[in-house]
Amino acid sequence: MNAATVLLTPWRAVPVGTRRLMAAFYLLACIAGTLIALFGHARTPWLAVALTYGVGLFAPWAFLFSGTVLLAKDARQLRVPALERVAVEALFAYALAMLLLPTAVFALIGWPWATPMIGWSLVMVGGFAFALLPRYVAVFCGFLPTLGHALAPGWPRLFPHAGGEPLPEIALLVLLAVAGWRWRGFVRGRISEQGWSSPTVVQLRYGSWGAWSQMQASGRNTLTLGQGGGNVAGCGPSRPVRSLRVGLGGWYTPRSLRWHVQQLAFMTVLLGVPALAIWLGHLRSSGGQDHGNVAVLLGAFFGFAVVASPMVCLLSWTWLSRRWQRVNTELPMLALLPGLGSAQARQQALLRAALQRPLAAHAACFVLVLAGSPWMPDALPVIGLQAVAVAVGALTSIALVLDVLGGRPHGLWTAGPLLAAMFVLQMASLVIGTLLGSHHAPGHASALLAGLLVGAGLLAGWSAHLARAGWRALAARPQPFVANPA
Amino acid sequence: MNAMLKDAADRPGPPLAARDLGHGYEGATVLRGIDLDIAAGSVLGLIGRNGAGKSTLLRALLGLLEPTTGETRVFGKPALAMDDGIRQRIAYVPQQPEALAWLTVAQMFDYLGRFYPRWNHAFARDTLARWQLPANKLFGKLSPGERQRVELVRALASEPELLVLDEPAAALDPVARRELLREIALRACEAGITVVFSTHIVSDLERVASDIAFLHQGRLLLHCPVDDTKERYARLWLPARLGPHAPASTLGRRSHADGSVSVVIERDAHGRWPDEAAQPGVRLDVLGLEDLFVEIAE
Amino acid sequence: MDASLLTIQPASPEPIYRQIVEQLRRLIAGGQLGAGDLLPSVRDVAAFHAINPMTVSRAYGMAESEGLLERLRGKGMAVAATVRPTQTQTQRLALLEPQLQALVRHARELELPADAVLRRLGRLLED
Incomplete structure (x- = not known):
């Protein structure tokens, strides 16, 4: 076992895409750090460089080197102790190299090196521990800065001069202990690879789509939230649309009341954390003026609506494309299921089943905008433009769904730009609507408006064209439950 | 008279039929010019190597794909345009079934049972218990073998007249496989149902099939009663000096390193072997199905 | 049974x-x-x-x-x-038919003349 094998091991443990992305990210950070050191005008150049390098360290340790844990587990299960040892050795080798090399550079230049070294170790171990911790921890990680800011304002200032208390050192030890404990548990098979409590790193097992697609496909992501929650009550030949929704699965599935309650509780916790953070921040702000916070809430509200619309489209499109690719799942079952009526009736029921959910979700996005509008000074332009954007988004959803059902599924190359255009349109309509409604509307606002409407028209035309083609293809199909080529 | 007409209308054609069926994916041809009639009441074992096109043929027969050429019929109706009356009479279990993974087994049966007028609740319940399948577990959480057995119970519970199984035995242990074969045998005996199943486990075929069809590289090489494969076909081995006198065989011919030749031969209309079989020095082996399969497919 | x-x-x-x-x-x-x-x-x-x-x-x-x-x-x-249970000789002989046919087949494969095989068989039966 030579050094090259050891050094190559972590790279072999992750998918190619991840590998390239992480290498690029780290190199970019290194280059950026060097450029800052050479040409930067920061007051404390060492801090700027150290921070840049620290950012570059996080991603590889969270998403690349963490992959060795998968390798180590497989090696242990296959009874190849040498490989497991190599995985650990590689980790230490990279950790030392990535830590000691820049530290040595810092020391040579004459910059302070002890603080950056501790900071970098924290980032590395933190990223590594992040990957090994359960998925639900990852969900909350995004809110940690907000929450931390709300609970202890000014905590970032502690960081560069952590002179008095050995806080970073303690944190480092805790993170190391956590990482070691999770590593042992995972490698020895005590920690499951499925569900919400599986480590985030399991994501790397299934290539670029990640484990989510696997879990979605088998319905496993709902396992920790009760027994699937599917509800077949009320299905049957008399209610073909509802029955077809069961067959379509995923977010089309009719669910039980209990499942909805569980989901609601989960979402409440999820949204409760940032809400709590904002509220705490509000309590701490001395002024008592809540304008700023209302603006934050409104922004969150509208921002959610803007992101949600393309997400709805993406969700139905990916879900149905995958459903229409696999020949051993629901497709043959639906094709051979009696009781759904004539070919025409089946087709209509399928269309309604496949479109009802996304269209309702688009409508819900619009309702969200309406619900937020009373707090705006002049909401009419926003509402009007959002109505246009939502309508165009709905049309895009219809087009993508029809193309899948008609047997002319679009790849990411068509759907990607379509979704991106939709996102830009939503965003622009929100911004321009707000501008038009505000007191200080710029002079060229009407030109912007015209541009926006032209863009909306173009996107609508494109979607309508796709929808028409999909509709014709669907009408020409002898039966709609024929798999599309992968 | 009316009853007779109705009877004729109910059963206008064979359970499954294909005419000049061809199919291909992205340039690769999977099926070529398949003509097949499956008689009512027969148990047809479809045999072929991995990638021979068995699954594609079964799916094409049921109208689950649009063939490039030819057409398939189910009970006399075009497979791509069958009505609910025909759908009620057929059941299909795909290879490695994964449908409705997000429902529990009980929910799945509850759901499907609503659509099949002849759904046998008692059979479903009893067989699940007998085969030790957990009714309250999510289908997606079962092992592949359990999933396959649940799907088989599902297919049988709808009391089909035509049962199509794609590699039903692949994920089953020997005991479960025997159970399945027994169930197929009894159904064929009592209800007179037609069964089509694909497999590469030849011993399953030999037990339960009444007919077999060899699919090789997208072509149907052989379709005959299963006993015929043992009585009508044999392998003739000729030493090197007699190699050139080997009978012309369309089924299979292999040359060996020492110059000897073996061919698969067939009895003529009078039940006689070709004359070459009587030459001194040649050897005639009656083959089991597995050997015949290897001889033809290699 | x-x-x-x-x-x-x-x-x-x-x-x-x-x-x-x-x-x-x-x-x-x-x-x-x-x-x-x-x-x-x-x-x-x-x-x-x-x-x-x-x-x-x-x-x-x-x-x-x-x-x-x-x-x-x-x-x-x-x-x-x-x-x-005690059948006629023909019926009992019929039971031996498959083995006899196999014998004939093997003899042909070994290119043995019929009389040599019969002589040997006769000797075995007399023992």
Whole structure:
């Protein structure tokens, strides 16, 4: 076992895409750090460089080197102790190299090196521990800065001069202990690879789509939230649309009341954390003026609506494309299921089943905008433009769904730009609507408006064209439950 | 008279039929010019190597794909345009079934049972218990073998007249496989149902099939009663000096390193072997199905 | 008689229906099955051995036409009343037929002249 094998091991443990992305990210950070050191005008150049390098360290340790844990587990299960040892050795080798090399550079230049070294170790171990911790921890990680800011304002200032208390050192030890404990548990098979409590790193097992697609496909992501929650009550030949929704699965599935309650509780916790953070921040702000916070809430509200619309489209499109690719799942079952009526009736029921959910979700996005509008000074332009954007988004959803059902599924190359255009349109309509409604509307606002409407028209035309083609293809199909080529 | 007409209308054609069926994916041809009639009441074992096109043929027969050429019929109706009356009479279990993974087994049966007028609740319940399948577990959480057995119970519970199984035995242990074969045998005996199943486990075929069809590289090489494969076909081995006198065989011919030749031969209309079989020095082996399969497919 | 008395070897080159007939012949010739003994139903044999019922029917039909079995109204198949454990010489010789045919085949493959084989066989039988 030579050094090259050891050094190559972590790279072999992750998918190619991840590998390239992480290498690029780290190199970019290194280059950026060097450029800052050479040409930067920061007051404390060492801090700027150290921070840049620290950012570059996080991603590889969270998403690349963490992959060795998968390798180590497989090696242990296959009874190849040498490989497991190599995985650990590689980790230490990279950790030392990535830590000691820049530290040595810092020391040579004459910059302070002890603080950056501790900071970098924290980032590395933190990223590594992040990957090994359960998925639900990852969900909350995004809110940690907000929450931390709300609970202890000014905590970032502690960081560069952590002179008095050995806080970073303690944190480092805790993170190391956590990482070691999770590593042992995972490698020895005590920690499951499925569900919400599986480590985030399991994501790397299934290539670029990640484990989510696997879990979605088998319905496993709902396992920790009760027994699937599917509800077949009320299905049957008399209610073909509802029955077809069961067959379509995923977010089309009719669910039980209990499942909805569980989901609601989960979402409440999820949204409760940032809400709590904002509220705490509000309590701490001395002024008592809540304008700023209302603006934050409104922004969150509208921002959610803007992101949600393309997400709805993406969700139905990916879900149905995958459903229409696999020949051993629901497709043959639906094709051979009696009781759904004539070919025409089946087709209509399928269309309604496949479109009802996304269209309702688009409508819900619009309702969200309406619900937020009373707090705006002049909401009419926003509402009007959002109505246009939502309508165009709905049309895009219809087009993508029809193309899948008609047997002319679009790849990411068509759907990607379509979704991106939709996102830009939503965003622009929100911004321009707000501008038009505000007191200080710029002079060229009407030109912007015209541009926006032209863009909306173009996107609508494109979607309508796709929808028409999909509709014709669907009408020409002898039966709609024929798999599309992968 | 009316009853007779109705009877004729109910059963206008064979359970499954294909005419000049061809199919291909992205340039690769999977099926070529398949003509097949499956008689009512027969148990047809479809045999072929991995990638021979068995699954594609079964799916094409049921109208689950649009063939490039030819057409398939189910009970006399075009497979791509069958009505609910025909759908009620057929059941299909795909290879490695994964449908409705997000429902529990009980929910799945509850759901499907609503659509099949002849759904046998008692059979479903009893067989699940007998085969030790957990009714309250999510289908997606079962092992592949359990999933396959649940799907088989599902297919049988709808009391089909035509049962199509794609590699039903692949994920089953020997005991479960025997159970399945027994169930197929009894159904064929009592209800007179037609069964089509694909497999590469030849011993399953030999037990339960009444007919077999060899699919090789997208072509149907052989379709005959299963006993015929043992009585009508044999392998003739000729030493090197007699190699050139080997009978012309369309089924299979292999040359060996020492110059000897073996061919698969067939009895003529009078039940006689070709004359070459009587030459001194040649050897005639009656083959089991597995050997015949290897001889033809290699 | 019970269905378990039969043994089925699906992988053998001999078709299953012939295996059944052959075993019935032996069971009757050997006296394990006496005249009037009832045979298991087609369904029972098929279910027990997980084989196609048509194969069993075919075997029973063949045995019936050979005079081994007879169909009793309402009861199913039974060993024919005319059958005796001590059969005629021809019937007993018929049981040897498959082995004799195999012998002939092997002799041809070895390119042995018939009289040499017969001489040796005769000597073996006289011993």
